Amino acid sequence: MTSFWICRTCAVEHATRPEVCAICADERQWVPASGQSWTTLDELAAEGRHIEVEELEPDLFGLQTTPGVGIGQQAKLLRTPAGSLLWDPLGFVDDDGAAAVRDLAGIAGVVAVAASHPHMFGVQVEWSRRLAGDAGPVPVLVAEADAGWVARPDDSIVPWSGEREVLPGVTLSQPGGHFPGSAVVHWAAGAGGRGVLLSGDTIFANPDRTASFLRSYPNRIPLSGAVALRVAGHVARRPFDRMYNNFDGVIPADARAVVLRSARRHAAWVRGDFDHLT
Template sequence: MSLTLCATCGVEHASRPEVCRICADERQWVPADGQRWTTLDELAAAGASVAFAELEPSLWALEVAGVAVGIGQQSKLLVTPAGALLWDPLPYVDDDAVGRVRSLAGDAGVVAVAASHPHMFGVQLEWSRRLGSAGGDVPVLVSRADLDWVARPGPALRAWEGDRVILPGVTMTQPGGHFPGSAVVHWAGGAGGRGVLLSGDTIFANPDRVSVSFMRSYPNRIPLSGRVAERVARHVARFAFERLYNNFDGVIPRDAVDVVVRSARRHREWTDGTHDHLT
């Protein structure tokens, strides 16, 4: 039987419970007409494919095209001479997409699949299996604090915490916030050597391109506290990065560290009542 996934969040499941636990949580939602499930076979029959776009040298964005599945997120493929990282894996995969990823990754291949948080798990084990080789599946890195949200266990899963160097110049780290294990990736070589942060929605690039948001739930509009926003900002400000990409098509094109720190201060001021006289 084809792999089962929740049609709303796009996360793969080993079975079909009455309701997807990820969607039943206050950070997500179950559709008004009830839980819906789908399979990769059904998505393929409906015309699903994976579209690729180059964001900058060595960094690619992947999106599901042709059908609506999951929350419309964007995956990132970060390619280095030592191998590639597939970040925030999509809720769909097919042979064409695997072939393209392998071609872009080069001889070193994909060394890890990882998600910023449980909403972005997608079909992570399926990507791992299809990108694997005779030597085994590609490791799937899951924040230890968020392991309980995994709905499809498998031997490729690897728990991690703290800071983890995935590839030379590529570090995954956990500022938390949106989820306790919410993670970001720092790529020292990005933006022409000035650094890039792949932030998922741990830190969300706003449409104005000069500010970011810190939220417990984006669709349900639940903010984090100002104290947590500033903690997250301090955590990532240890790294140098000129540019920031979120898990959709949002980008902070320049001065991204300053934008994050300034936005966290603004968030704290609004949540602690500093600006109540403006309301």
Template sequence: MPAFICSTCGTQYPPSEAPPARCPVCEDERQFIPPEGQSWTTLERLRISHHNGFRQYEPGLIGIGTTPKFAIGQRALLVCTPEGNILWDCISLIDDATIAIINGLGGLRAIAISHPHFYTTLVDWSRAFGNVPVYLHADDADWVRQPDDCIKFWKGEIHELMNGITLVRGGGHFPGGAMLHWAAGAGGKGVVCSADMAIANLDRKSFAFMRSIPNFIPLSENAVLAVGAALMPLAFDRVYSHHWERVIHSGAKQVLQDSVDRYVAAIRGAYDRA
């Protein structure tokens, strides 16, 4: 039986004879059901119509995304280190070419995912690389659509994956919303992979913080302050967020603090009409 994938959000469901009646991920206020209604595909179909592209952002960091755009345009990041490679976030499409390229780069030691909008086909990804562990924050456990032994739930605020790579819970977009800190990134100045917890804006000099991006639901003051507080103790100069061009290339720590301050000022009324 096929394991159907939601075409809107990219989430895979357990094998079934017919597509699921609904997608709870899309029904949530952070996502949406398109006007034409819910639609479904499978990995087999995706492998015919789509392919994955790879882009090196910097030494040791490679982006992986699907063309043509699928679901919400998720982009994964491959962090390559002498101690093993970590896949940060998942995309729905995994095929033989993708597996071969990643194996040629040293394979995977583990997978870590920021939040439920990137859970996608995590079980297939794990199995393709020898059942490597997939780390998800326990606060988002209820959003897992395909339970599997490969999933390792972590708790609390910080989880060290390996030397120099740490998961940090920022919350905000989702209660367990996680970010990855790579100490050796940006030439040793440090990199944060923030996914949707701190969104690099198109001006590339500020961040946004949202409960829902497509539905424009803001976060509270406390939630935004918590995201900032989770990251400020870390050393970093660059941030990669959720999509290809969403990058703050330098000075990202100060940009984060300035963006938190601006957001808090805005929701306190600093820009209200007199």
């Protein structure tokens, strides 16, 4: 018997199967012209899905579902001696994928599952259960401001706001923007001690190694210049040399300065400073 449903378009888990996925019906996402479609973990597995893991840098790993599911994000497993954080969890999990994560996390285990924003919830509760240790399911940290988007309530879900040190030197914070609770992870020991930012798409690493600030990525709705500057200023409070988005995008060096420059560029364009070029 199916215990929960997964939206085919965003791959977020739902306790019930509504007429339409509220996350996809919002202007920041989309419902296909063909209409709403649902699936299950068993169906996805039968279609040949599996999880691939790659090392991005020491103690940071990218997880990808192949073939892709939903939005197709690359989850991140951030490992420290005190435990690991699973960030932007995939919309698919199987026994092999969970075992791979447990093996990478080692004896300290996964201490938390968290998403940058509701589009990245994936099957977060299912990951929590599959990674359960002696203390039970892994806590799923959900921003209070975005808790209304949770479609599969569970006792493992822990609301948070502001800032939260998940592990020593690993801090969640909420610059907002894309969603009111949009979050990032600052990892002080990353990039050889120069600092890493896991930005989800709160700040998006572009192909030219600049950054974007959008309300909707698929529908190309910008944030205001003031919000872009606020978000950049928030993350710039801590040093970071490298930034990873929620796919395979990365700003490999000087990322803090790049984010600040990109926010100023964004603000100038939406303000009309460069209208003479159009």
